[in-house]
Amino acid sequence: MxxxxxxxxxxxxxxxxxxxWASDITMYKHPQCGCCEKWANILRDHGHQVTSKGTYNIxxxxxxxxxxxxxxSCHTAIIGDFIxxxxxxxxxxxxxxxxxxVGARGLAVPGMPLGSPGMEHPTRKDAYDVLWFDQQGxxxxxxxxx
Numbered sequence: 001m002x003x004x005x006x007x008x009x010x011x012x013x014x015x016x017x018x019x020x021w022a023s024d025i026t027m028y029k030h031p032q033c034g035c036c037e038k039w040a041n042i043l044r045d046h047g048h049q050v051t052s053k054g055t056y057n058i059x060x061x062x063x064x065x066x067x068x069x070x071x072x073s074c075h076t077a078i079i080g081d082f083i084x085x086x087x088x089x090x091x092x093x094x095x096x097x098x099x100x101x102v103g104a105r106g107l108a109v110p111g112m113p114l115g116s117p118g119m120e121h122p123t124r125k126d127a128y129d130v131l132w133f134d135q136q137g138x139x140x141x142x143x144x145x146x
Contacts, residue, residue, distance in 0.1 A: 024080055025048055025079050026078045027050055027051065028053050028078075029074065030054065035074060037118075038118035038120075039117050039118030042118060058076070065083060067108075068137035070110060071137070073087060073108065073109055082107070083106030083107075083108075084107050085106060085110075087113065087116035087118050088130055089116070089130070092143050093107065105133055106133060107132055107133075108139065109129075116145070128145055129144050129145070130144075
């Protein structure tokens, strides 16, 4: 019984976290990047409102945010005070917002792994790590995805 209640409370926290960021997503990307829009559309399909802002100065923006080069991908999203870098799954963002590690600044999927949201491939799906990072750029695995 306690296990069931715990699972239900965890699911409720994910639902509430998802609801709290539904209208607060701004994504910065290169104007011609199609995979970024695919990622944004996945979030939209989950009921989130995503404002997409194209910029030819995406690297300058990442530099201003002091986002370490080792964490970078093709797009950067802002949800509240958090940075979401790259092709992070929607459910992982919801879990992060529901149970944010102390000192976390955001999540990142460095590079552009095939099979990640927005980078779907018909025959290949790479394993990858979703990293959480702090103000100093220190990163740890938040979730491994096969």
